[in-house]
Amino acid sequence: MMNSNKLEKVDSRDAKLSMAYFYVAFIALALGGLAGLLQTLVRSGKVVLPWGIDYYQVLTVHGVLLGLVLTTFFIMGFQFALISRTTGTFTNGARITGWVGFWLMTIGTAMAATMVLLKEASVLYTFYAPLMAHPIFYIGLTLVIVGSWVAGGSMIATYAKWKRNNPGKASSLLTFMAIINTFMWIIATLGVAATVLIQILPWSLGLVDTIDILVSRTLFWYFGHPMVYFWLLPAYMCWYAIVPKIIGGKIFSDSLARLSFILFLLFSIPVGFHHQLVEPGIDPAWKYIQVVLTFMVIIPSLMTAFSLFATFESFGRSKGAKGLFGWFRKLPWGDARFVVPFIGMLSFIPAGAGGIINASHQMNAVIHNTIWVTGHFHLTAATAVVLTFFGISYWLIPHLTGRVLTKAMNKLAIIQGIVWTIGMSFMSGAMHAAGLLGAPRRSSFSEYGGAAQAQEWIPYQIAQAVGGSILFIGIILVLIIFINLAFFAPKGETEFPVGEVADGAEKPPLVFENWKLWLGISAALILFAYTIPFIDIIQNAPPGSKGYKFW
Amino acid sequence: MKMHLDEKIWLGLSFGMIMIFMLITGYQGFALEMGPPSHKETIDPQKVDQTAPFDQPGIKQIGENEYEVVMTLQIFSFNPANIEVPAGSTVHFTMTSKDVVHGFQVANTNLNAMVMPGHITKITQKFDKPGKYLVLCNEYCGAGHQVMSTTITVK
Numbered sequence: 291m292m293n294s295n296k297l298e299k300v301d302s303r304d305a306k307l308s309m310a311y312f313y314v315a316f317i318a319l320a321l322g323g324l325a326g327l328l329q330t331l332v333r334s335g336k337v338v339l340p341w342g343i344d345y346y347q348v349l350t351v352h353g354v355l356l357g358l359v360l361t362t363f364f365i366m367g368f369q370f371a372l373i374s375r376t377t378g379t380f381t382n383g384a385r386i387t388g389w390v391g392f393w394l395m396t397i398g399t400a401m402a403a404t405m406v407l408l409k410e411a412s413v414l415y416t417f418y419a420p421l422m423a424h425p426i427f428y429i430g431l432t433l434v435i436v437g438s439w440v441a442g443g444s445m446i447a448t449y450a451k452w453k454r455n456n457p458g459k460a461s462s463l464l465t466f467m468a469i470i471n472t473f474m475w476i477i478a479t480l481g482v483a484a485t486v487l488i489q490i491l492p493w494s495l496g497l498v499d500t501i502d503i504l505v506s507r508t509l510f511w512y513f514g515h516p517m518v519y520f521w522l523l524p525a526y527m528c529w530y531a532i533v534p535k536i537i538g539g540k541i542f543s544d545s546l547a548r549l550s551f552i553l554f555l556l557f558s559i560p561v562g563f564h565h566q567l568v569e570p571g572i573d574p575a576w577k578y579i580q581v582v583l584t585f586m587v588i589i590p591s592l593m594t595a596f597s598l599f600a601t602f603e604s605f606g607r608s609k610g611a612k613g614l615f616g617w618f619r620k621l622p623w624g625d626a627r628f629v630v631p632f633i634g635m636l637s638f639i640p641a642g643a644g645g646i647i648n649a650s651h652q653m654n655a656v657i658h659n660t661i662w663v664t665g666h667f668h669l670t671a672a673t674a675v676v677l678t679f680f681g682i683s684y685w686l687i688p689h690l691t692g693r694v695l696t697k698a699m700n701k702l703a704i705i706q707g708i709v710w711t712i713g714m715s716f717m718s719g720a721m722h723a724a725g726l727l728g729a730p731r732r733s734s735f736s737e738y739g740g741a742a743q744a745q746e747w748i749p750y751q752i753a754q755a756v757g758g759s760i761l762f763i764g765i766i767l768v769l770i771i772f773i774n775l776a777f778f779a780p781k782g783e784t785e786f787p788v789g790e791v792a793d794g795a796e797k798p799p800l801v802f803e804n805w806k807l808w809l810g811i812s813a814a815l816i817l818f819a820y821t822i823p824f825i826d827i828i829q830n831a832p833p834g835s836k837g838y839k840f841w
Numbered sequence: 842m843k844m845h846l847d848e849k850i851w852l853g854l855s856f857g858m859i860m861i862f863m864l865i866t867g868y869q870g871f872a873l874e875m876g877p878p879s880h881k882e883t884i885d886p887q888k889v890d891q892t893a894p895f896d897q898p899g900i901k902q903i904g905e906n907e908y909e910v911v912m913t914l915q916i917f918s919f920n921p922a923n924i925e926v927p928a929g930s931t932v933h934f935t936m937t938s939k940d941v942v943h944g945f946q947v948a949n950t951n952l953n954a955m956v957m958p959g960h961i962t963k964i965t966q967k968f969d970k971p972g973k974y975l976v977l978c979n980e981y982c983g984a985g986h987q988v989m990s991t992t993i994t995v996k
Contacts, residue, residue: 344984414981420941420958503942503957567877568953570960574879578870585859592855596848651866652875655953659944659979728948730979736987741975743948796843832883832959838941840916840983
């Protein structure tokens, strides 16, 4: 559908760059997944870790590797491939910039990981002050963020060059989506960069004695919520613009897809207070205003749900499906590239509903910091997002390595999706249930002095360990498929599917690429939501806190 | 930009539901005072022991069936611990942390709040049903986080 054939295949030099990001992402999956398995085993009360390994150290490994490293590396690798495929090969300069970003992120990851393994940084991946880790941990995380800015800058520059050379033309939908996600990430990470560089690093280096806790937490959560949308949007890219091609259908509406991504850019960021609802020191009116803004971000997700099922239904009907749900049977249930992301889509229905509960102002008190929340983001991030990433890998990795997904591997990939569904139903289901009964998240096994209430939680914790073990089998299966596709699968050509818009559909209005307008509105919303409460937090700040190492 | 009629209906209904939900939430939060704890008083986290009322943590009866609990949280304990109140009591908790961020959660109630160094958290609960309630820290605070607990006994 695009202008020329040379776009059909990702240039081999760009492919190498993408693959570098994917290698790190899948190593992180292996190690982070193992850490997750150990956590569920410890929490069942049946297993004690050997060699003095601490539960919270393992928890930090799990959160940092899967929440930060797997996601960011996978997304960067995916977006480089997307832009190369739909906008054109990267220039040498842009590609070198992409490599600089890769090495900064990798070195940063290694620094942070070393400190965690040396037990100098058991602060979990949210690193809330005044728990104080070794400064090298924070420097490492800073390099990961800065590296992602460099990589993102390379993508934005490539897009800007295309725009200059093609005035008056709309960019490809997938490139547009990748650029929105990159802008959102850069705006969001300014918050975490500010707290690390201005507050935490000078304090952990001993240059200043104390730190303002509430300012640091507020800056962290200014970043923390758009971070989860940064994970989600690449999954949406696949659902909107790639899955239609895989099933043989058309994109429902290019314009509405772009509109929903713009709404994500606007409403993902000014909402961080909904993670701080039960905290002192924040004006209740501003908490409520940010709750309302949080609910605005439901709209683009509902648009997405509509578009996806509209695509599925019109495809099924074009194949002669009858009745209300006859189209459902026409979908390609034997194709892992479709089935695995489809399971992800379905999981987003209960996942999204749970998220609405979490953000619901006073209702938050029922589940705040209980293991319900862990159950929630294992449906969003660890099912909807991650299964879609796996589904992407099943065609993208062989496309980049010049190999093919064999029938046997396709079958294994579908089995993997089913294993994941079973494991996650046990684990996330038991987490939701135990959370409603009051079981806290991020806590090692405890009988809480023999309390009767805590006894009720233990069967659910055993169910979590069963689910966690099944999920770990799922991770092994993914790694087998990844290694096969990267090194051993038969040589051949694999399609990089890019969806086409239905015939006769209108062209997307150019106003969607008026970045001054959208970034301006985004900045205005952020300033509206944060200026007054943030000044209030600073003006009424208590004396700061010293650092503590309690592990 | 064209939008399918079905999609307009879908989004119109969803948006309407969200707005009604937000109005109800706002009404409950502000008019019925069911909003989350958002007390704004501060304290020097290095001088908690010397600052009233935290120089004398404990439980005090302040009215018929009404109690005030002044509590400090520190690794890995609550002070005072093992509180007892009669059934039907309304208890006002006033809390701060002497070190890192802790959580104050009482299982099977809506008591759930962050307790942060430098800030004072206030939260109120009426205990109608007799029983032994588990109080626990729900924010990671160090190696002994999972043993940080106590009880509230309602008689």
